[in-house]
Amino acid sequence: MKAAAALGVDIADCLVFEDAEAGIAAGEAAGADVVVVTAAWTHPLETAHPTLSDYADAELSVAADGSLTFGC
Numbered sequence: 001m002k003a004a005a006a007l008g009v010d011i012a013d014c015l016v017f018e019d020a021e022a023g024i025a026a027g028e029a030a031g032a033d034v035v036v037v038t039a040a041w042t043h044p045l046e047t048a049h050p051t052l053s054d055y056a057d058a059e060l061s062v063a064a065d066g067s068l069t070f071g072c
Contacts, residue, residue, distance in 0.1 A: 011032050018035075
């Protein structure tokens with residue numbers, strides 16, 4: 001929330017990347033969208049969030065209107 005506020009962005013417009021249960025819970029509680037990074041896990045957590053094995057699998061596209069699309 002602090003970073004979103006510093007950037008002048010609503011937390012609801014943010015995407016949080018997390019690999020720990022506490023961070024996932026914090027992102028949810030703040031109202032951000034969450035992507036769970038699983039690279040460091042030896043036993044994957046159950047999650048309803050999209051997962052990303054590592055950042056090499058992330059894809060970001062910028063549309064002509066400046067909007068962003070993230071895929072994993």
